[in-house]
Amino acid sequence: MEIRCGYRIEVVCHQPTPAILLLDPHPSRDVDIVSGPNGAVTSLADSGDVPCVEYADGFGNRCRRLVVPPGGAAFTNDMIVRDSGVADAADYDAQEVFPGELPSEVLEYMLSSRYCEVDELSATAWQLFGKYPPGWNRVQQICNYVNAQIRFDYQCARNTRTAAQAMNERVGVCRDFTHLAVALCRCMNIPARYCNGFLGDIGVPRDPAPMDYNAWFEAYLGGKWFTFDARHNMPRIGRVLVARGRDAVDVPMVHTFGPHILQKFEVITEEVPAT
Template identity: 60%
Template sequence: MESLQVYLIGSRYCETDQLSEIAWQRFGSAPTGWLRVHAICDFVHQHIKFGYQNASRTRTALGAYNNEGQGVCRDYAHRAIALCRCLNIPARYCTGFLGDVGTQPPFAPGDFAAWFEAYLGDRWYTFDARNNTPRIGRVLIARGRDACDVALSAAFGPITLEAFKVWTDEVAAA
């Protein structure tokens, strides 16, 4: 089993040193375990306005907390991860695809997404502060400390994404 230590310390996008006092003031008296992580997700979900136009490759958890209040799924994940780590809850960044399986019509298009996992006692549990509701059909691509470890793409020089399409189909259990 990998060491949990790396998921307790700060990283490029998750400044635990600058968010620790805030985390303990806001969540230090909350119930521990799953309920504490859920409280963090509720808080993050309520304090970031989602919008693709709000994407920023340099926004950190602290930036999203202090003055921006906007972002995309990776910003929700980074902020929640940083707050968890501040409270001694190991948390890791997940990136992948989130389709429409299990959602109600009208179906939103599937999309690349970021969420996180928190280690609670005996195993990793999935949390998603952006959607803040249980979802099925996640297609995990990679896990790491933050988006720096597991970026969806890396390019050097100017590029233009012209299109991408990913789809998922629900398969009946055998």
């Protein structure tokens, strides 16, 4: 199957403002891109092209550096990505890996990070999930708990909310579901990393308020990374990964080194009808 992914994001700045963009598919999806791998950046003042330099960050994500000109810039893309059409892989027999045997590059996904307070939540996590046999089912039980604990409400989004705050406030958006699930997994000595990307309503009833851009996470079990989604809490078709990191602080869609105003944010993710 083919999936159309696109966006138009406009930011307004009053002075030259350096920025980093993480907006386009992860390099691991390069072989699947049919058209439009890298988006355009144009000045809102004169519609001219804004120069960008691409690089890979420490997590292997595709990033672009630029300087937003005075007046602001528009970030746009309209791409076609080929997808298997298969739902998220599952291995219900996958076991946890003893921390002493984990690969060194996985260890950072066991630690506290900006939005995931492992130390603060550890005792609670063991009380809640210590009774479950280690492995796939324990991660699923964490997803079940987070899905029931947090009420999704986009109007209550707050970019400073941490995992512990999400647990206590019981409201949030997909990044809050993901932060809490990631933190609880790490508390149980299960490496977990934050992911974001395009995810439309493909193979499921259409959401009356589609988001099209979502956060989920990957847990390390049986020597492999597996996808989990505490927000939707079911295998989904058509995830197009953009970035991975310790939490949302590592993978902002747009990061500016100076003040900006978000003027427009439009994202689309939809299956291309077969011809």
